[in-house]
Amino acid sequence: MSYMNSELAQAAQARINALGMPKRNNELWSFFPVNKIPSVVDADSTAAGAAADSAAVECADFGIAAETDIAALLPIAKSAPAMKKDFAAGETEMGLIKSRDDFGHSIFNIGKNAKVSLEILDNKVEHEIAAERFDINVEEGAELEIFFANPANELPLQFRHFVIKQAANSTVHFSNILQDAGIGRISIDVDLNGEGANFDYRSLSVLKGSASKHQRLTIRHNAPNTVSSQFARNLLDEKSYVSYDGSVIVGNGCSQVNSSQLVNSILLGDESSVSVKPVLKIYHDDVECTHGNTCGELDADQMFYLTSRGIPAETAKKMLMKSFAKELFLPLNDGPAKKRLLQVLASL
Numbered sequence: 001m002s003y004m005n006s007e008l009a010q011a012a013q014a015r016i017n018a019l020g021m022p023k024r025n026n027e028l029w030s031f032f033p034v035n036k037i038p039s040v041v042d043a044d045s046t047a048a049g050a051a052a053d054s055a056a057v058e059c060a061d062f063g064i065a066a067e068t069d070i071a072a073l074l075p076i077a078k079s080a081p082a083m084k085k086d087f088a089a090g091e092t093e094m095g096l097i098k099s100r101d102d103f104g105h106s107i108f109n110i111g112k113n114a115k116v117s118l119e120i121l122d123n124k125v126e127h128e129i130a131a132e133r134f135d136i137n138v139e140e141g142a143e144l145e146i147f148f149a150n151p152a153n154e155l156p157l158q159f160r161h162f163v164i165k166q167a168a169n170s171t172v173h174f175s176n177i178l179q180d181a182g183i184g185r186i187s188i189d190v191d192l193n194g195e196g197a198n199f200d201y202r203s204l205s206v207l208k209g210s211a212s213k214h215q216r217l218t219i220r221h222n223a224p225n226t227v228s229s230q231f232a233r234n235l236l237d238e239k240s241y242v243s244y245d246g247s248v249i250v251g252n253g254c255s256q257v258n259s260s261q262l263v264n265s266i267l268l269g270d271e272s273s274v275s276v277k278p279v280l281k282i283y284h285d286d287v288e289c290t291h292g293n294t295c296g297e298l299d300a301d302q303m304f305y306l307t308s309r310g311i312p313a314e315t316a317k318k319m320l321m322k323s324f325a326k327e328l329f330l331p332l333n334d335g336p337a338k339k340r341l342l343q344v345l346a347s348l
Contacts, residue, residue, distance in 0.1 A: 012077035031243030071159040075133035079103040102127035113141040120148040131159040147337040149177035149344040168194025192226040207240035234265040236272035247279040255286040
């Protein structure tokens with residue numbers, strides 16, 4: 001199913017115009033090379049005027065009026081008709097998602113107790129900028145795994161923005177492997193709105209050259225007895241760069257919340273680097289929230305152990321890298337995501 005809403009697009013463009021282009025002092029874009037973003041402000045002021053009447057009706061659906069991240073607005077402002085898919089209660093299904101153009105907007109409603117697996121594929125046609133948005137509503141008791149592990153490509157600039165809302169006892173497993181050669185940003189807004197909701201994020205970056213990947217997560221615990229976990233690992237060679245900006249917000253009255261964030265990085269090149277910024281905003285004292293960050297090189301003792309037994313240094317290096325990466329995804333339940341991610345790791 002698809003729908004066209006030109007007024008919604010106009011409202012999103014008007015909001016972009018109001019925000020202007022991102023600056024380095026913007027907290028949302030602290031680590032991102034904002035000078036690489038082509039201007040997305042529409043010089044035609046008629047877009048803002050046309051959007052005025054529709055804003056009150058349409059903007060509530062996607063939070064356009066209050067949105068401060070242009071990556072969330074671009075796919076609505078520039079896209080062709082959005083793709084909408086409803087998964088019925090109790091349904092079990094797997095799907096592939098691929099944007100038809102450089103901008104795409106997808107809407108998924110995961111019904112009560114449904115079990116859904118979604119793999120996102122790249123549109124490999126090179127554009128100056130590509131941006132996708134995914135609005136995902138996960139109803140009570142539903143399970144969703146969403147993942148991508150696309151081959152390295154030369155796309156110069158790619159944004160992916162996710163808005164995920166979870167009801168009671170729902171589970172979302174979000175996993176990815178990033179090995180693209182260009183600049184990419186993943187931004188995720190998660191609302192855990194019901195008791196027992198669980199969000200699990202696992203990301204691996206395997207980069208070289210001058211590639212840079214940026215991840216920004218905001219997880220809001222809006223109900224008690226909710227769980228979130230963030231686990232990222234990075235293998236960075238040559239001049240590659242990764243940034244990880246993860247925020248967790250625990251609301252007042254939300255007891256028994258459990259949240260964790262861990263980022264492990266191995267720097268393989270003298271000029272590779274990583275930036276990590278954990279943010280915790282906690283408005284209740286009966287919670288368990290942790291964060292950690294490690295950065296180093298491949299273990300010299302392990303390298304010596306392997307090479308002293310006749311394994312060539314380059315082979316030993318690859319073995320340690322794969323072991324480091326594989327550990328990230330082994331805890332996933334057996335299913336399409338785990339199978340695909342481990343297949344990709346085997347070929348690295």
